[in-house]
Amino acid sequence: MKPRELANLGVPRGDAMKIAGECVRSAAAAGMDKAAIRAAVGRAVGDPAAHRDDAHFGPLAAAVGLARQAQAQFTPRPEPAPWRQWGEDLEPTAVDQLRNACKLPVAVAGALMPDAHQGYGLPIGGALATDNAVIPYAVGVDIACRMKLTVLDLPTSAITGQRDRLVKAIDAETRFGVGVEFRNRRRHDVMDADWSVTDVTRAQKDKAWAQLGTSGSGNHFVEFGTLTLERDELGLAAGVYLALLSHSGSRGAGSAVADHYSKLAMRLHPELPRELIHLAWLDLDSEPGREYWAAMQLMGRYAAANHELIHRHVAKHLGAGVLLDVENHHNFAWIETHGGRRVIVHRKGATPASAGVLGIIPGSMGTAGYVVRGRGQPESLNSASHGAGRKMSRTAAKAQFTWHDAKKFLASRNVDLISAGLDEVPMAYKDIETVMAAQSDLVESVARFDPRLVKMAPAGERPED
Numbered sequence: 001m002k003p004r005e006l007a008n009l010g011v012p013r014g015d016a017m018k019i020a021g022e023c024v025r026s027a028a029a030a031g032m033d034k035a036a037i038r039a040a041v042g043r044a045v046g047d048p049a050a051h052r053d054d055a056h057f058g059p060l061a062a063a064v065g066l067a068r069q070a071q072a073q074f075t076p077r078p079e080p081a082p083w084r085q086w087g088e089d090l091e092p093t094a095v096d097q098l099r100n101a102c103k104l105p106v107a108v109a110g111a112l113m114p115d116a117h118q119g120y121g122l123p124i125g126g127a128l129a130t131d132n133a134v135i136p137y138a139v140g141v142d143i144a145c146r147m148k149l150t151v152l153d154l155p156t157s158a159i160t161g162q163r164d165r166l167v168k169a170i171d172a173e174t175r176f177g178v179g180v181e182f183r184n185r186r187r188h189d190v191m192d193a194d195w196s197v198t199d200v201t202r203a204q205k206d207k208a209w210a211q212l213g214t215s216g217s218g219n220h221f222v223e224f225g226t227l228t229l230e231r232d233e234l235g236l237a238a239g240v241y242l243a244l245l246s247h248s249g250s251r252g253a254g255s256a257v258a259d260h261y262s263k264l265a266m267r268l269h270p271e272l273p274r275e276l277i278h279l280a281w282l283d284l285d286s287e288p289g290r291e292y293w294a295a296m297q298l299m300g301r302y303a304a305a306n307h308e309l310i311h312r313h314v315a316k317h318l319g320a321g322v323l324l325d326v327e328n329h330h331n332f333a334w335i336e337t338h339g340g341r342r343v344i345v346h347r348k349g350a351t352p353a354s355a356g357v358l359g360i361i362p363g364s365m366g367t368a369g370y371v372v373r374g375r376g377q378p379e380s381l382n383s384a385s386h387g388a389g390r391k392m393s394r395t396a397a398k399a400q401f402t403w404h405d406a407k408k409f410l411a412s413r414n415v416d417l418i419s420a421g422l423d424e425v426p427m428a429y430k431d432i433e434t435v436m437a438a439q440s441d442l443v444e445s446v447a448r449f450d451p452r453l454v455k456m457a458p459a460g461e462r463p464e465d
Contacts (some may be wrong), residue, residue: 001037009038010045014267027056034399044223051431067270081107084379087114088439094123100275108343111380113350113355114438115389121278124349127383129338133281134292136262138346140331143258144303145249145349147360147448148313148327149371152320154242159452162454165318166453167418170222173313174215176457179252188212192306197294200260204253210300211251213309217457219424220248221365222310224453233446234324241323245449247312247362249331251300257299259277261292276358300332311380328352330386336380343382347461353443361430363388364419365454366410368435372443384442388432392421401425420456
């Protein structure tokens with residue numbers, strides 16, 4: 001029987017589901033037909049206390065009993081943890097997700113950014129502080145997804161005058177798509193790190209090396225554009241510069257880490273109700289918690305290495321010098337002090353914005369992004385948005401818009417699109433200027449980036465973000 005069939009019979013997720021599969025196989029091997037097996041599963045789930053001695057389904061009955069006992073013991077916080085929202089007209093489901101997160105017994109405080117939209121567990125654009133616990137789904141599936149911007153010493157006229165040369169540099173120095181790899185592997189000292197910190201990272205090391213320097217799919221991109229500084233800033237004189245901007249994360253290795261530890265956390269917390277199951281946590285004093293934390297840190301180094309290699313190789317390909325680098329994670333967890341208390345701050349699709357800290361908040365393939373400096377707003381957990389944020393799902397975007405619509409929009413903004421999926425068209429995103437205005441107390445705009453030559457995974461690729 002498939003897990004879905006077992007779930008329809010009332011078998012709880014986690015260990016009970018695994019045990020149910022083992023019981024079903026044992027009963028089938030003993031000659032029991034499917035109808036009898038279904039009936040036996042139903043009895044074990046319906047009255048586990050009465051069927052603990054069943055020859056084949058006693059273990060299932062015991063597991064169901066334990067799961068229900070644990071679920072009955074779930075106790076939310078007496079009062080939800082305090083939280084605050086930036087921006088208006090946010091998806092009600094995203095607001096509900098953060099509100100639910102603040103009911104967790106480990107929750108300390110929360111914040112919702114103006115680009116927020118629904119995710120798994122914690123909404124994308126959500127920040128959550130917890131007490132000595134890390135929540136894999138509150139970090140995100142793409143661990144350490146990040147931004148990097150490099151200002152090159154090339155004239156801005158190269159965007160049009162040397163268009164083919166710039167396209168060739170992107171095509172040669174990174175790869176887009178699910179599972180893409182480099183035939184001739186790139187070198188970086190991150191591969192000399194200890195990848196045996198967990199069984200998962202050990203198993204993923206070879207794939208990670210093959211994918212080192214690649215960009216993936218979904219909303220990940222590499223693009224050239226202009227960076228405008230209205231005043232002397234960042235060690236540069238006021239003016240307009242040619243810049244390279246990239247967005248991607250920890251690729252297949254990060255996804256495997258997220259998948260393993262998210263499922264482990266859910267198995268360890270069968271007491272959580274349905275609306276909180278994806279917010280299952282790992283205690284940092286536990287072995288699983290320490291493992292995940294070590295794996296997350298390694299994925300952070302790996303994601304940073306991906307960006308470093310893309311930017312280094314593109315600059316070398318073009319024979320260009322580097323005038324400035326700015327970068328930041330936005331899917332990660334940090335140990336920080338807030339309100340005099342040591343907490344774990346999860347920023348899922350949220351940019352670190354402590355006082356004076358630089359970050360990058362992009363718009364879309366056809367709208368501006370910003371280099372920002374954090375203001376250190378305590379109620380936001382020193383966080384800001386990680387972009388404009390989607391205003392519609394990928395499915396809705398593909399149903400509502402055509403490439404004719406997208407090309408017209410992009411042409412009006414002098415954007416040259418190399419490749420992308422229709423689900424990433426700018427019209428599927430919120431207005432970046434509205435988002436920035438809603439968080440003026442969180443960040444100060446330092447420079448404006450306007451995309452001009454954009455590459456994303458081609459249409460038909462499954463999103464990894």
